[in-house]
Amino acid sequence: MTHFSERGHYYIEVRHFVNSGAVSFDLSQHLPRRISVGPILVIAENPKIFLSVIKRRLVRLQIDITRESARTMNHLKKEGLQYELQRLESTSFTARGTDRARAQAQVCFIQAEEVATLSNDSYPTVYLTCTPSKQAFRTILDKLEPLGLLVTYSKWGPEFERILGARLP
């Protein structure tokens, strides 16, 4: 079940799934839609492993798009599919720990405790796939742009509501 909240400053989606496979599928469906909006932060317990899982799913998406593009005669659809393919191919991902890699990548996979070390100040999209500490959650909110989207697959407890509530005007 998804809950969606427009909390004055942010869009928040709380998405619950029974296993990590379902989480990675959902995120890989969702993430390409947000690449066009701006840089993305994915918070994970094991960023390198999760990045490889997501990239495998995105490769499958690219195969599907290539197949659809070959199949269609519709000019508008073909243009859109080609644009999407080019965008997916040129999107840069990183799970590396260097400042430079994180600053340059369009999609950065990182542990919750490391968010404070990011040099980028704002992200329009943050995916949370693990439960952060309260302090780490505050830092994550600091990095989220106004009217940014926070998609959380982790447990959304009252403590996070309190932290969020304290930031509302």
Added chain:
Amino acid sequence: MKTTVYTNRQVACIICRQPVLSTAATAGSLYADGSQAFACSGHVTERLVWNLAWITFETIERHKQIRAAAEEVV
């Protein structure tokens, strides 16, 4: 989970074009005017439908932006 803390407003699904409550929607890319576009959460599981619909939506919005930019120049 408490739902009373969440705002329940209607948004338009860009895939099925039906109005949907924000609690049953997911945010995707943006309209040409920069506002947030949504789709029903249920569509996420329909892998190809989800992706093709958003790709078409984004293509149309991109064309709107190009036209708007061209009109500004004129």
